[in-house]
Amino acid sequence: MSSFDDDESWMNYKPAAKFLPVVEGKTADCPAPGATDFDKLETPIFSKRQITLRIPPSYKGNLVHVTVNKNWLVCVLATPQTMLLRFFLPRALPPGEIPLEKYLAGYAISKVFLDYTGHHTLIPIVPQTSGLSADFLYIHGNGPKVRRVEKFKDHEITAVAFNRYMGTETSTGAILLGTSRGLIFETELSQDGSSPLQRKQVYDLGLGRTKYPITGLELLRLPNTNKYMVIATTPDRIYTFQENLKPDDRSLQFIFANYVNGQQMHGEEVIETELNYSLLQLYGEPNEKLPKQWAWLCGSGIRFGEISTEERAPNVLLGDSLIKLDFKQYKHLSYEERRQNAPRAMALTEYHALLLYSDHITGICLLNEKVVYEEYFHEQMGKLLNMLRDPFTGTIYVYTDKMFFNFRITDEQRDVWRIYLDKGQYDLAEIYAAEQPEHLDMVLVKKADAAFEKGDYNIAADFYAETTKPFEEVSLKFIQLENKRPIIRYVKKRLAMLDNDPNKIMVLVIWLVDLYLSQINYPRRTAQERAEWQSEFDEFMQGARVADCARQNKEPIRNLLKEHADSHNIAQFAIANGDYEEVIEQQISSDKFKDALHTLTQQDNLELYYKYCPILMDYLPEETIATLMSQGRKLDVKQLIPTLVLQESDKHIEQIIRYLEYAIYKLGETHEAVHNYILFLYAKYKPNKLLTYLENEGQDLSLIHYDLNYALIQCQQFKVNAATVFLMCLSKMWAAAVELALTFDLKLAKEIASKPALEEDREKMWLTIAQHEIQGTNDVKKALDLLKECELLRIEDLLPFFSDFEKIDDFKEPICEALKDYNQKIQELKHEMDECDKQAERVMKDLQNVRERSIRISAQENCNLCETFLMVKPFFIFVCGHKFHSDCLEKQILPMLSSDQSRRLTNLRQQLDTLVTKNVLDNITDEMIIQRAKLKTEIEEIVAADCYYCGVMIDTIDQPFVSDWDQVNVDWE
Template sequence: MSSFDDDDSWMNYKPSAKFLPIVEGKTADCPAAGETDFDKLETPIFSKRQITLRIPSTYKGNLMHVNVNKNWLVCVLDTPQTILLRFFLPRALPPGEIPLEKYLAGYAISKVFLDYTGHHTLIPIVPQTPGLSADFLYIHGNGPKVRRVEKFKDHEITAVAFNRYMGTESSTGSILLGTSRGLIFETELVQDGFSPLQRKQVYDLGLGRTKYPINGLELLRLPNTNKYMVIATTPDCIYTFQESLKPDDRSLQFIFANYVNGQQVHGAEMIETELNYSALQLYGEPNEKLPKQWAWLCGSGIRFGEISTEERSTDVLLGDSLINLDYKQYKHLSYEERRQNAPRTLALTEYHALILYSDHITGICLLNEKVVYEEYFHEQVGKLLNILRDPFTGTIYVYTDKMFFSYKITDEQRDIWRIYLEKGQYDLAEIYAAEQPEHLDIVLIKKADAAFEKGDYTLAADFYAETSKPFEEISLKFMELDTKKPIIRYAKKRLAMLENDPTKIMVLVIWLVDLYLTQINYPRRSAQERAEWQSEFDEFMQGARVADCARQNKEPICNLLKEHADSHNIAQFAISIGDYEEVIEQQIGSKKFKEALRTLTQQDNLELYYKYCPILMDYLPHETIDTLMSQGRKFDIKELIPTLVLQESDKHIEEIIRYLEFAIYNLGETNQAVHNYIIHLYAKYKPPKVIKYLENEGQDVSLIHYDINYAMIQCKLFKANVASVFLMCLCKMWAAAVDLALEFDLKLAKETASKPTKEEDREKMWLAIARHEIQGTNDVKKALDLLKECDLLRIEDLLPFFSDFEKIDDFKEPICAALKDYNLKILELKHEMDECDKQAERVIKDLQNVRERSIRINAQENCSLCDSFLMVKPFIVFICGHKFHSDCLEKKILPTLSSDQSRRLRTIKQQLDALVTQSFVMDISEEMLLQRAELKIEIEEIVAGDCYFCGVMIDMIDQPFVNDWDQVNVDWE
């Protein structure tokens, strides 16, 4: 059985390793400058703990080989039976036991390989007795069965590239096997198979050599692509192959096809080596599909770099950094001593390599080649055999022939920032120091110093602003420079980073204002440079914090501006603190009217518009009106009228009218004073426009926006006669309108005379026109023309306007025509009288027929509503044949009556009941009988005005059957 120690064991365990800090010049006994007590006591990066493999007591022996993958651990014990045990580390379960003795007669196990699922175990065996050939065993995790793979007889398997992309618990998928002679085979092993599914030699690195072992072999696939990459290592060379396979290709042979036929040359790097082995290790995040780093332990040391993630890249391995292990220094030693000092293998982490020697493990930082960890294993611990890493969990294991350990990695990247800082890679150092403010401060200071030394002062200012360096020190450093941009940038950055400290903010703001004004007003500054500084200063002053500080400290800033005699910025400052009135006063006082108008538009106080527009209108009428129009509906137009009425020159009048037209036609202004004012201006300066305005307002007196009386006075005063006629017509002053029109336009007079709706008024107007045109002229032609234009005039109406001595011959034709018209009208009236007589006779006959009409009713007739005998109660019969009891019909008709009809019906019935009651008390008079008859007739007119079926229901066909569904639902419940 196996189990991890309790979590408390991590706390109680005291590692024997000697922890060496990474920072140069810093040792465990002598801390570097700036080191705290916490730095000296921090937890080592690497610390090991023992894992107790609970091996059954029946087996007594040492560990020979161990491999771990996906938390599955397989180990071979050196017992008389040579047993293989299989543990699942997270659970304390009994291990699986598989005896190997009968397969190892004359053989020895060279290695143990375990695939990424933890279920497929490959055990190469090499002969120890002459006459035997190398072989290997295959064991599946779910059963104790061991298979000898005969197809690979004579081939010593030294490396396996398992397929993490196609492999499953029941099948390895296509995998690659490397041999001791440099051959690479492809095969696939399955749980239930008796032999490999395939055996293909895909490549030969040995080229006929009998001893050229492949020590490392890895198969990789670029995520989300079909590009496969193979990395193979021998003692003196590292090889790379790559090819994009088709989606349905399961064979790996195609990766090597182009290399075999010479169309492509594999990547290879040869080295000189005295070692007869090498070790290949990859690192990636646990369970990551593509490792990101590679490391190769070879004769020149440890070569490492990154793995390409680009589909079109021609290189598989990127970068080739080297950690020189300096084997040559051991040349003078004996073979055994050299073997003891040579590294055997390594395990790779993100930033370190743990190198396994014969009696100790050394941890080296990949970034600066510093030793950060070193631990020796004493004899009582056992002989150090191997170090390995579970790619699924990322856990690193070390084992001796007696014990099994795991390594805990604590805060591996803790000093990476310092390493990058020493290398001058400040951006990377900043990334890794971001979580520790004190470390980040050190990095930024170094970064700022480097930028300053290079002359990149702007960048240095940005970096210095984020550090804890004293403000005074940095300021003095920048003030010595000719350019003041860096010091200003630095001060602005520090200002932005200040907490809410009013005093410090005020000091910085005033100092920055002084710096800016000095640059703006520097004597030898060009116009363009001054404009650039001014633009930057304007932006600075508009900042929220600066503007707030300026409002609270107006006096010192104003004094500073006055010292620099900068009138422009004095105005700008006043604007920034909202003192627009002062600015406008100064600008107007300096005759800078355009600037004053521009300042006016930059503020929202409408009172300032009402105050200064009269002055600005005097000098800039067009621009002022444009400004007013641009503000749209903000203004109360009637408040602006006093501003506009002050100027009477032509250029001012034109602009005032333009604004009033804009207010009326674009903004929909309805104030009467505004409309009266534009009528005044039209009547006085543009009379033709008055009538257009009046027509646009319309002829409905209730909808017009001007005062009619005022308009009439203005039009009469300035002799806008056409408009006066229009207004008189609007007031129904027809006679006055016609009389005025006759003074200047006969056509307008005739049009006006035709407007009255009453015929007698039109006749009077036309008679007035006739009198004006004929009287005193005796112009017969005009008289005849008037008769043609107006059908209301007759010849006898015009005759009084002629003198008594006019000859009748001139009127012969119109008089004859008039007599003919009279004769035709007499005939028409006579014909109408005859028709009326005939119609009266027909009506008399129809009434006589109605009196003689009757309807016969049988005694068995039923009411059309209640189906009971009709004659048992008062009833009503309609011409259509439907018959109803009076009360039945009343019940049906009542819901259809209007409220007025219902109220009237109740009143009539009450009056009728009162008459009936009186008949019992006193004698019935003829008057009472007549009154009762009238009431009954009125009741019948309301109730029996139309047949219920033939009239009322047809009229109600579009009404719903139910009006109150809520009540219906309640009734049903």
């Protein structure tokens, strides 16, 4: 039976293990066996615990060999009969028992090997009497059958490389066997086979030597690849082989093929040794496909490093650190004494190597070569035989010939951070100290100190900021430096790490402001350096925490800025706090007009535009106008007029006109003052643009936006004649317009003369043109041309403009043509008069016929609307024959009247009623009768203007019968 002891207390005779702390420069002495002082010691890294193997009482022998893999433990007992027992450690089951005595006649067991599945056991046996040859036994875990492997007779197996990638519970897969003569064989063993499936010699490290044992042999494969690696050790050498196999290759021979034919040289390291053996150990996390560390106990000590994880790496073993054990100092001792001072076995952990000596176990840290553990075994415990590690669980076991122990590893990496720290490997130290704040703080302080001593002050500042080192102490270190960037960096980081403590935040912020201002205003700074510092300072001030602190502590920060006389940052600070007016005042007083204009654009108070633009316009006309234009409709152009009228230079006028044009044509400004001002500027400075502006405004006096009289005065004052003529035409000052136009443009004068609506006015203006063109020149051709251009002119109108001595012959033809025209017009007038006489006679006859016309009505006639007798009430009769009572017709016509007609009809009715009432009370006069008749006639003209059927209904045929459906719906409800 096999199980762990429930009681973890040590046996009375077991000495206590002592944890040896690492001391720089020396190793703490080990206590004498049995010494205990638990009050002063922390929990040891390594502590052993005895495991009671529940061996059947019939087997009283001592342990000889033990091997463990995947929780399967195989041990050999030297009883009166050699017996192999097989335990599964997690369960309390009876062990498997296999007697070996009959296979060992003349032989002795040299080692026991167990594969990674825990099912295949190899037991090399060596002869004890002459005439016998070395051999090995194979036992499968599922049965008691023992097979002697005859094919390997004469070969003493000293090392086995099991195949963790191809091996199964029924077959080992292809494995490698190392012999005492340095030969490496490939074979495969299975549960059912009576002999090995193959036997191939794949390599020879001994090169014919009869005693060159292979002491270690490991087969590895790089995960997710087909790259295989073999590590082999002898007492004085370590060899490496590597090759990429094909996915379907089942043999390991191809790993060595290129090395056998000389195409490739195996890795080899030779050491001078005082030992006739060596030990190879690999370490990896349990169930890890590829171990990550290797260690080789050899004559020079413990060599160790990492295993390559790259597919194309030239070397399998990376790194070659050495922990010297200095076996040479024992060379003068006897064999037995040397044997006791040389380690007999080794187990590898992540950071330590455990060495087994004849009477004790020593733990050495691989990182600093310090002894951290030492455990002595009393004679009562038995003779120490071996130490081994289960690669599946990572558990380390030690056994004597009487007892079996396992080792508990507690917090192995506890001091790794300190070791890396002492070695100056601060990044690794920081990683391992990350979970312990106090350790991490120590690492960061050391890291910061080292960076400071090295001159990397910025890096040191970053590290100091993360430590608990007193703020004052760190600040004093940095403040002495000429370069102030590290101290600024440190204080900023500490500020970012502060809790919401307003007082501390205020102190740090004000100090940082002072430091920044000192750097910005340092006299020997270049412009670029100053700009860089300023940019960093601006970014700092925009931080949320800093901005909030600055708002709450305006006065001290403002005073600090004034002490440094930094007008730029005073302005920036004022802007940040919304004090734009103060900023602009200071910038203008310092003649920093561009800065003032920029500040003006950063705020939303439009009153400041009206206040400061007159000043800025004087120095920066183009930029100021661009700023005004950028505000678009936000600004009231009328209020900006005072800003614009103060400037008179050419560059100012150009920009003012530009803005006014933008306001009028882009923004649609219609205020009269704005239009009058641009008209004035056009008239005075840009007369060629004035007429275009006036034409764009149009000729409808109700739609123009300027004052016509003001415009006329300005145009006359600055002698813009074309614009003056245009305005005179708008004012109907035709004669004046023609007279002015004649002074510079005859064609324009003629166009104006043709515009008046009255023929009389046109004739007068054309006479003016004729007088201007003819008088004093006696140019007959011009006179004749004028007669052709204007039909209103006659030759007799032009003759007064010629001198009395002009010959009549020159006008003979025009006079004759004029006489012909007069004669023709006289004839036309006579014809028209005859036609008028005839028309008058026809009218007289029609009137006579109308007087004699009548309509006969019988007493039985009915109203066409109410169908009652017509003559019972006043009525109307139309030429078409339709007859209506006056009240019926009025009732029908009233809804169809316009609002004006309806009101007029109501008013007439009221006047008529009033007049009738007055006639009843007073005496009737002739004037009342005439007035009454006039009212009745006007009422009849509204009511009986047309026949209801033949006129009104036809005119309203396109109108809907119902105009107010909502009212209809209400009426029907």
